[in-house]
Amino acid sequence: xxxxxxxxxxxxxxxxxxxxxxxxxxxxxxxxxxxxxxxxxxxxxxxxxxxxxxxxxxxxxxxxxxxxxxxxxxxxxxxxxxxxxxxxxxxxxxxxxxxxxxxxxxxxxxxxxxxxxxxxxxxxxxxxxxxxxxxxxxxxxxxxxxxxxxxxxxxxxxxxxxxxxxxxxxxxxxxxxxxxxxxxxxxxxxxxxxxxxxxxxxxxxxxxxxxxxxxxxxxxxxxxxxxxxxxxxxxxxxxxxxxxxxxxxxxxxxxxxxxxxxxxxxxxxxxxxxxxxxxxxxxxxxxxxxxxxxxxxxxxxxxxxxxxxxxxxxxxxxxxxxxxxxxxxxxxxxxxxxxxxxxxxxxxxxxxxxxxxxxxxxxxxxxxxxxxxxxxxxxxxxxxxxxxxxxxxxxxxxxxxxxxxxxxxxxxxxxxxxxxxxxxxxxxxxxxxxxxxxxxxxxxxxxxxxxxxxxxxxxxxxxxxxxxxxxxxxxxxxxxxxxxxxxxxxxxxxxxxxxxxxxxxxxxxxxxxxxxxxxxxxxxxxxxxxxxxxxxxxxxxxxxxxxxxxxxxxxxxxxxxxxxxxxxxxxxxxxxxxxxxxxxxxxxxxxxxxxxxxxxxxxxxxxxxxxxxxxxxxxxxxxxxxxxxxxxxxxxxxxxxxxxxxxxxxxxxxxxxxxxxxxxxxxxxxxxxxxxxxxxxxxxxxxxxxxxxxxxxxxxxxxxxxxxxxxxxxxxxxxxxxxxxxxxxxxxxxxxxxxxxxxxxxxxxxxxxxxxxxxxxx
Amino acid sequence: xxxxxxxxxxxxxxxxxxxxxxxxxxxxxxxxxxxxxxxxxxxxxxxxxxxxxxxxxxxxxxxxxxxxxxxxxxxxxxxxxxxxxxxxxxxxxxxxxxxxxxxxxxxxxxxxxxxxxxxxxxxxxxxxxxxxxxxxxxxxxxxxxxxxxxxxxxxxxxxxxxxxxxxxxxxxxxxxxxxxxxxxxxxxx
Numbered sequence: 001x002x003x004x005x006x007x008x009x010x011x012x013x014x015x016x017x018x019x020x021x022x023x024x025x026x027x028x029x030x031x032x033x034x035x036x037x038x039x040x041x042x043x044x045x046x047x048x049x050x051x052x053x054x055x056x057x058x059x060x061x062x063x064x065x066x067x068x069x070x071x072x073x074x075x076x077x078x079x080x081x082x083x084x085x086x087x088x089x090x091x092x093x094x095x096x097x098x099x100x101x102x103x104x105x106x107x108x109x110x111x112x113x114x115x116x117x118x119x120x121x122x123x124x125x126x127x128x129x130x131x132x133x134x135x136x137x138x139x140x141x142x143x144x145x146x147x148x149x150x151x152x153x154x155x156x157x158x159x160x161x162x163x164x165x166x167x168x169x170x171x172x173x174x175x176x177x178x179x180x181x182x183x184x185x186x187x188x189x190x191x192x193x194x195x196x197x198x199x200x201x202x203x204x205x206x207x208x209x210x211x212x213x214x215x216x217x218x219x220x221x222x223x224x225x226x227x228x229x230x231x232x233x234x235x236x237x238x239x240x241x242x243x244x245x246x247x248x249x250x251x252x253x254x255x256x257x258x259x260x261x262x263x264x265x266x267x268x269x270x271x272x273x274x275x276x277x278x279x280x281x282x283x284x285x286x287x288x289x290x291x292x293x294x295x296x297x298x299x300x301x302x303x304x305x306x307x308x309x310x311x312x313x314x315x316x317x318x319x320x321x322x323x324x325x326x327x328x329x330x331x332x333x334x335x336x337x338x339x340x341x342x343x344x345x346x347x348x349x350x351x352x353x354x355x356x357x358x359x360x361x362x363x364x365x366x367x368x369x370x371x372x373x374x375x376x377x378x379x380x381x382x383x384x385x386x387x388x389x390x391x392x393x394x395x396x397x398x399x400x401x402x403x404x405x406x407x408x409x410x411x412x413x414x415x416x417x418x419x420x421x422x423x424x425x426x427x428x429x430x431x432x433x434x435x436x437x438x439x440x441x442x443x444x445x446x447x448x449x450x451x452x453x454x455x456x457x458x459x460x461x462x463x464x465x466x467x468x469x470x471x472x473x474x475x476x477x478x479x480x481x482x483x484x485x486x487x488x489x490x491x492x493x494x495x496x497x498x499x500x501x502x503x504x505x506x507x508x509x510x511x512x513x514x515x516x517x518x519x520x521x522x523x524x525x526x527x528x529x530x531x532x533x534x535x536x537x538x539x540x541x542x543x544x545x546x547x548x549x550x551x552x553x554x555x556x557x558x559x560x561x562x563x564x565x566x567x568x569x570x571x572x573x574x575x576x577x578x579x580x581x582x583x584x585x586x587x588x589x590x591x592x593x594x595x596x597x598x599x600x601x602x603x604x605x606x607x608x609x610x611x612x613x614x615x616x617x618x619x620x621x622x623x624x625x626x627x628x629x630x631x632x633x634x635x636x637x638x639x640x641x642x643x644x645x646x647x648x649x650x651x652x653x654x655x656x657x658x659x660x661x662x663x664x665x666x667x668x669x670x671x672x673x674x675x676x677x678x679x680x681x682x683x684x685x686x687x688x689x690x691x692x693x694x695x696x697x698x699x700x701x702x703x704x705x706x707x708x709x710x711x712x713x714x715x716x717x718x719x720x721x722x723x724x725x726x727x728x729x730x731x732x733x734x735x736x737x738x739x740x741x742x743x744x745x746x747x748x749x750x751x752x753x754x755x756x757x758x759x760x761x762x
Numbered sequence: 763x764x765x766x767x768x769x770x771x772x773x774x775x776x777x778x779x780x781x782x783x784x785x786x787x788x789x790x791x792x793x794x795x796x797x798x799x800x801x802x803x804x805x806x807x808x809x810x811x812x813x814x815x816x817x818x819x820x821x822x823x824x825x826x827x828x829x830x831x832x833x834x835x836x837x838x839x840x841x842x843x844x845x846x847x848x849x850x851x852x853x854x855x856x857x858x859x860x861x862x863x864x865x866x867x868x869x870x871x872x873x874x875x876x877x878x879x880x881x882x883x884x885x886x887x888x889x890x891x892x893x894x895x896x897x898x899x900x901x902x903x904x905x906x907x908x909x910x911x912x913x914x915x916x917x918x919x920x921x922x923x924x925x926x927x928x929x930x931x932x933x934x935x936x937x938x939x940x941x942x943x944x945x946x947x948x949x950x951x
Contacts (some may be wrong), residue, residue, distance in 0.1 A: 107781055
């Protein structure tokens with residue numbers, strides 16, 4: 001019997017458990033002390049160890065004064081068995097800490113254990129001389145861990161809006177809370193963004209302007225449309241100096257470089273942050289929980305109650321929604337599943353396709369309309385403003401239309417939700433790309449400023465809509481509801497509001513390059529949005545009655561934010577790689593704008609070797625090769641994960657087989673103690689024996705390579721004279737795991753064997 | 763030099779940080795919530811062994827806003843108390859908040875959730891436990907036979923070894939595949 005203590009690889013110490021791959025030793029120790037881990041699935045040795053430990057723990061009577069002490073001693077003795085835990089270096093310390101955290105005992109006990117453990121470690125540690133390199137490595141990782149912890153403490157101590165979000169979660173549930181989390185996260189990112197922009201771009205420019213000041217006059221409409229006096233201001237790209245700024249001190253500040261690098265770092269840095277966050281969220285919510293759709297009832301019972309609920313109203317709503325969902329599940333269980341004929345399927349697919357085509361077609365028509373409107377020569381002086389207004393209202397209303405349209409289609413409820421989200425997001429992104437493209441290709445002088453103005457206008461108009469109009473609409477709705485209470489009140493539409501946030505963020509990404517102070521504007525807007533939404537949510541909305549897997553929706557929203565950033569980055573990159581920006585702005589001198597790196601910073605024309613290297617790297621062949629390598633590694637990882645998943649399935653099948661074995665053995669024990677003989681391998685002697693039938697009709701086929709044949713199960717035995725059990729009549733509910741699940745509905749096989757035997761004997 | 767009351771010694775704070783999933787600020791915040799239940803009983807300074815000797819009775823703990831509306835509040839207090847009665851010391855309370863916090867990993871939550879749903883404390887979640895749980899979850903709105911149906915379905919889905927009740931293994935199996943478990947089994951401190 002192999003030793004159960006597994007080898008662990010010493011991993012660099014990380015602070016938060018989520019980042020380490022499972023600490024096997026910690027888990028081992030924790031497992032050994034969970035008394036309710038039943039033995040059947042363990043090997044004999046581990047079972048003995050378990051029962052020893054548990055027996056020891058239980059044997060210490062809990063009312064003797066030093067019972068806790070004795071129990072702690074037992075635990076420490078167990079932990080001492082694992083040599084990796086007991087060494088006197090930071091890595092072991094981290095492992096010990098994780099093992100302690102995972103121990104399912106009370107806190108007082110844990111403190112006791114910790115004290116004893118450190119005493120034991122210092123007693124037994126052999127001072128081995130560590131090499132200088134290792135000591136340096138340890139010190140580095142230790143210092144890194146300390147800084148991370150301190151940083152996290154700092155972030156936690158300035159947690160903005162912690163209490164308000166907690167109150168909202170308590171009243172309306174965690175799904176609505178997730179919207180506010182998204183808002184807060186985006187707000188803090190934008191705050192950081194505006195901080196960077198102001199420090200590196202605005203302040204030097206202000207100093208420069210100070211030297212040669214101009215006066216401007218602003219009209220009212222100018223502030224909204226960004227024209228006139230604001231046009232040549234700090235707000236827009238065109239204003240920024242394109243050379244070196246000399247301050248009063250003998251310091252020079254190269255504006256183009258600063259502009260380029262700030263923007264580059266911002267875009268790329270945030271892109272990486274978003275990618276990481278999306279990947280983490282995806283792993284946590286989709287991959288770790290894959291294949292989990294078949295336990296509908298169990299999920300409802302065990303994960304249905306939101307433990308964060310604080311108000312009585314939300315609690316009664318949660319209870320009511322659980323009641324409704326249970327009733328729905330029960331009725332679905334007994335619904336006869338209508339087999340959709342081929343005709344119906346074709347009809348459904350056609351309808352879906354038609355609606356998609358309609359949606360895409362109307363989007364394109366919209367784009368064409370916007371383009372045409374823009375291209376019309378200005379009749380009034382504020383034509384641009386009008387077009388922006390039209391655009392904003394269309395973008396605000398379309399999601400509601402999509403909501404309505406999706407009801408005409410034949411999707412499952414979850415899919416239709418995702419489809420609506422995707423369509424809305426697509427509409428937003430394509431519209432923004434269209435605007436970008438239009439202005440980039442137009443022949444206006446200084447198109448960048450115009451684009452910046454457009455972004456500025458859109459942000460402003462959208463804030464009018466979401467800060468003023470929408471709350472007003474919600475208040476009116478709640479008033480109507482109060483006067484005429486029919487149905488439920490207005491619910492907080494998480495999807496719509498989250499998409500508004502994503503739209504704003506995408507607008508910011510688009511406009512940031514051309515209007516640096518837009519970051520500040522959007523930050524202020526999010527700040528106000530939080531307070532206004534909070535008031536409207538607490539007073540005017542009811543919690544949603546049916547919450548669609550909030551965790552997975554969060555992942556999808558993060559993904560949309562990342563994709564928006566990616567699209568913008570791509571667009572800007574393509575644009576700046578090729579064309580020039582010689583009319584205005586800080587990049588006037590550089591012929592393709594990207595040459596700012598080449599000529600400006602690196603001075604490529606002077607360094608020949610560097611030039612050669614960079615030219616080589618940028619060649620399409622190299623980039624194509626890197627891309628192919630990336631694809632190959634993605635494919636490899638995917639293949640690995642598929643293999644792991646099938647291994648998990650295999651092990652699950654083994655688990656179920658063990659359960660059947662247990663069943664068989666228990667019955668066999670009962671029979672033998674009754675004096676009956678069971679085992680007879682030869683079929684001619686005792687073909688009806690319990691053992692023979694079990695081995696040949698249930699176990700033997702499945703022993704062959706674990707390809708479990710469902711027809712060999714108990715319900716293949718003759719059951720014509722069995723009383724009808726309600727369970728056996730359960731229709732095949734939809735299982736996403738294919739037919740493995742139906743084969744494993746082992747419904748007390750030994751009972752069947754017993755009954756049949758008894759009947760035959762009589 | 764003001765009269766600064768030290769709530770915990772440095773050693774205590776380090777211990778708590780190592781044994782729970784909290785940072786220092788969070789620990790102090792938890793202490794504040796604990797003290798707000800009964801400010802007379804709980805002193806401001808817990809530097810000696812008050813952290814594991816002073817006991818808050820279960821009736822007062824249940825009045826905490828986080829637990830007030832929870833149908834399983836009595837059982838939660840019983841699970842986390844050191845003697846099974848429901849009366850909590852500060853360290854029990856800290857333990858409880860740590861398990862319910864965001865940083866606690868899935869398997870710790872699953873372990874404690876199993877103990878909470880095991881209402882009769884027999885190391886299994888049996889039929890009666892499930893019946894009682896469904897009654898509590900829907901605030902008594904379901905009929906007796908509907909509840910029986912639900913319990914049968916749950917056992918069908920989750921019971922792998924067919925003994926008519928859920929062991930920890932079965933429970934963990936179900937919960938590990940539920941994406942919402944971690945977000946619902948969460949109390950923000």
